[in-house]
Amino acid sequence: AAAAKPGVTNLAERRFHALGRGLELSYQEPLHLVRGEGVFLYTPDGTRYLDAYNNVPSVGHGNRKVAQAIARQMETLCTNTRYLHESIVDYAERLTATMPDGLDTCLFVNSGSEANDAAYRIAKIVTGKTGAIVMEHAYHGVTDVVAALSPYYGPFAQPLATFVQTLPSPDTGADPAEAARRAIAALQASGHGVAMLLIDSAFVSNGIVNVPEGWFAAVAEEVRKAGGLVVGDEVQSGFGRLGDEFWGFATHGVEPDLVTLGKPMANGHPTGAVVARRELLKTFTDKIDFFSTFGGNPVSAAAALATLEELQSRDLQGNARATGQKLREGIAVLNHPALGEVRGKGLMVGVQVNGNAALAKGIANAMRRNRVLIGTEGPQGNVLKIRPPLPFGAEHVEIFVEALRASLD
Numbered sequence: 001a002a003a004a005k006p007g008v009t010n011l012a013e014r015r016f017h018a019l020g021r022g023l024e025l026s027y028q029e030p031l032h033l034v035r036g037e038g039v040f041l042y043t044p045d046g047t048r049y050l051d052a053y054n055n056v057p058s059v060g061h062g063n064r065k066v067a068q069a070i071a072r073q074m075e076t077l078c079t080n081t082r083y084l085h086e087s088i089v090d091y092a093e094r095l096t097a098t099m100p101d102g103l104d105t106c107l108f109v110n111s112g113s114e115a116n117d118a119a120y121r122i123a124k125i126v127t128g129k130t131g132a133i134v135m136e137h138a139y140h141g142v143t144d145v146v147a148a149l150s151p152y153y154g155p156f157a158q159p160l161a162t163f164v165q166t167l168p169s170p171d172t173g174a175d176p177a178e179a180a181r182r183a184i185a186a187l188q189a190s191g192h193g194v195a196m197l198l199i200d201s202a203f204v205s206n207g208i209v210n211v212p213e214g215w216f217a218a219v220a221e222e223v224r225k226a227g228g229l230v231v232g233d234e235v236q237s238g239f240g241r242l243g244d245e246f247w248g249f250a251t252h253g254v255e256p257d258l259v260t261l262g263k264p265m266a267n268g269h270p271t272g273a274v275v276a277r278r279e280l281l282k283t284f285t286d287k288i289d290f291f292s293t294f295g296g297n298p299v300s301a302a303a304a305l306a307t308l309e310e311l312q313s314r315d316l317q318g319n320a321r322a323t324g325q326k327l328r329e330g331i332a333v334l335n336h337p338a339l340g341e342v343r344g345k346g347l348m349v350g351v352q353v354n355g356n357a358a359l360a361k362g363i364a365n366a367m368r369r370n371r372v373l374i375g376t377e378g379p380q381g382n383v384l385k386i387r388p389p390l391p392f393g394a395e396h397v398e399i400f401v402e403a404l405r406a407s408l409d
């Protein structure tokens with residue numbers, strides 16, 4: 001049944017046949033990529049695209065140190081965490097050293113979705129409650145329960161499950177403590193109680209909005225008063241991208257009880273984790289024998305170690321801060337009527353488009369024709385999402401701004 005459709009040679013058509021049409025492709029003219037190097041991507045004919053969109057290869061596409069670490073480990077040994085192995089311990093030590101003291105133990109999985117799924121399980125066991133509070137339009141992943149925690153799915157997620165309550169986006173001006181109290185009261189009224197608050201510190205799916213100082217902390221305080229855990233989803237905001245801090249929660253002055261990691265953690269090798277306060281993970285593992293076959297295997301550990309080493313030795317957090325500033329300034333200087341507020345921190349940039357989702361998509365498609373890759377985001381789909389690999393430098397900002405000028409024209 002999976003045989004190639006006779007006579008179909010075009011790659012897009014073969015893909016539709018083999019994978020179905022439901023798996024969306026980016027851009028009006030889909031892009032066929034065969035190679036990546038640093039912040040550039042290449043098509044089969046060698047055409048070069050500046051990647052201002054992909055946050056997974058945070059230390060650069062085709063990063064040799066990461067690739068070699070993976071290859072070396074793969075030909076040496078790849079087992080699982082039921083055996084003693086140094087590199088997963090080395091990695092857990094180095095990872096937790098970047099976090100506040102209390103966040104000191106790690107549970108390894110294979111994706112951001114799995115990390116959030118595990119965090120919710122931990123929160124339920126620790127608190128004995130089942131309710132969760134997320135942002136309106138939040139996205140946290142694909143497992144059944146995590147999809148229920150992701151109102152981003154819009155019509156697919158409606159009505160929200162009774163164990164989920166949402167908070168209004170920080171840019172609505174709603175009082176955070178009051179909104180949290182309302183969500184908590186609803187969860188208590190429905191008998192679920194509060195197991196956790198789950199928040200992406202970069203507020204990406206809300207449109208990379210500006211967050212008033214103290215907003216997250218005010219919500220976290222109410223949730224803790226109600227006995228819930230605070231979970232920082234650092235899948236987007238972690239590992240230095242936001243520039244000022246290595247972790248997104250730190251930019252909000254919040255110290256979560258659990259932190260979930262994925263995407264950039266191993267530069268594209270599928271790796272995720274929950275970092276937890278020791279007593280919380282203990283309470284969980286006293287009840288549940290949690291074991292992930294691939295989670296924390298020696299190859300994943302080698303990939304994650306090499307990625308962290310690259311991030312730290314090249315000070316890519318510092319680069320994110322400096323280049324992010326230049327990028328925002330360069331966009332603002334265009335002063336184009338189609339563009340509004342330029343938001344975000346470090347190399348997580350959102351640009352409000354003065355228009356609808358179609359206009360934003362039009363700009364992203366024009367950028368693609370001008371050989372720069374960006375995306376769109378936000379509840380209205382009218383925010384340009386710019387989130388390049390972290391080795392993005394001043395010379396790349398120049399290419400980007402020139403392409404944006406041409407695309408807007």
Ligand code: PMP
Nearest residue numbers: 111112113139140141200235262
């Ligand atoms: N959390 C956030 C904030 C995300 O953006 C994503 C992925 N876009 C996930 C979790 C899910 O990660 P994954 O796709 O690796 O399961």
